Amino acid sequence: MLELTGLTAGYHGGTVLHGLDLSVPAGTVHAVVGHNGAGKTTLVHTVAGLMRPGSGTVRLDGRDVTGQPAHRTARAGIGLVPQGRRVFANLSVAEHLRLSYRPPRRGDTTRPSVWTPARVLELLPRLGERRNNRGTDLSGGEQQMLALARALLGSPSVLLLDEPTEGLAPALVRQVHELVTTLADEGIAVLLVSPSPAQAAECAHTLTVLTSGRVGLRLDGAEARTDPTALHAALELAPTPA
Numbered sequence: 093m094l095e096l097t098g099l100t101a102g103y104h105g106g107t108v109l110h111g112l113d114l115s116v117p118a119g120t121v122h123a124v125v126g127h128n129g130a131g132k133t134t135l136v137h138t139v140a141g142l143m144r145p146g147s148g149t150v151r152l153d154g155r156d157v158t159g160q161p162a163h164r165t166a167r168a169g170i171g172l173v174p175q176g177r178r179v180f181a182n183l184s185v186a187e188h189l190r191l192s193y194r195p196p197r198r199g200d201t202t203r204p205s206v207w208t209p210a211r212v213l214e215l216l217p218r219l220g221e222r223r224n225n226r227g228t229d230l231s232g233g234e235q236q237m238l239a240l241a242r243a244l245l246g247s248p249s250v251l252l253l254d255e256p257t258e259g260l261a262p263a264l265v266r267q268v269h270e271l272v273t274t275l276a277d278e279g280i281a282v283l284l285v286s287p288s289p290a291q292a293a294e295c296a297h298t299l300t301v302l303t304s305g306r307v308g309l310r311l312d313g314a315e316a317r318t319d320p321t322a323l324h325a326a327l328e329l330a331p332t333p334a
């Protein structure tokens with residue numbers, strides 16, 4: 093369970109997140125949508141420990157991890173799939189997997205499941221076929237799978253996915269959402285940042301519309317799927333033609 097309370101963050105004295113409350117129970121997907129500049133990446137970076145919050149708390153299964161640096165939050169069980177994937181150009185898929193593998197400490201029973209490179213390749217067989225290819229030789233979809241694989245190899249309790257479907261073809265977008273659902277079914281708490289409310293609603297249990305760093309709207313995923321009117325209104329989108 094990821095719990096954010098009163099989270100405030102920003103840059104150079106300016107505030108981007110204004111006292112955000114948000115929770116992601118284990119085994120669920122909480123999607124955060126919002127326009128460019130709403131603060132979605134700032135939120136992810138603050139939770140992952142890449143930025144320090146001005147105030148508020150970040151709790152992982154009840155443990156306070158607020159303001160801890162990224163290597164500590166990763167060790168505590170927060171996995172990050174960053175926007176833009178950030179795979180290493182000159183490392184092969186196999187090298188990425190080997191270097192990213194961080195089994196939980198002995199006796200740590202908090203993780204929903206333990207991910208080894210072999211298990212990750214069962215979930216993402218395409219990476220096995222490309223195991224000797226370098227980062228730059230991979231397609232966008234393959235790079236996205238590799239970024240996800242790297243995060244899974246820390247056996248996370250929480251996964252932060254920052255626009256994982258950016259630039260992917262519709263069939264791959266569906267595949268990413270199916271993977272997200274599979275991972276939540278495993279017991280992982282997934283925070284999914286998406287620029288597309290329709291895509292996010294496909295797999296989210298809960299949706300938050302972030303509006304200038306505040307909760308503009310929060311609604312149930314099933315509600316958003318059956319009647320997206322409120323979601324569209326919060327994002328000031330034109331209704332989709334019937």
Ligand SMILES: Nc1ncnc2c1ncn2[C@@H]1O[C@H](COP(=O)(O)OP(=O)(O)OP(=O)(O)O)[C@@H](O)[C@H]1O
Binds near residue numbers: 127
């Ligand atoms: N490194 C930075 N230094 C200063 N301001 C920043 C920095 N990164 C982001 N900002 C500003 O913070 C605000 C929120 O940006 P953020 O990247 O969190 O938004 P976002 O919702 O993720 O948008 P996008 O969909 O474009 O990625 C924007 O006004 C942005 O210009």
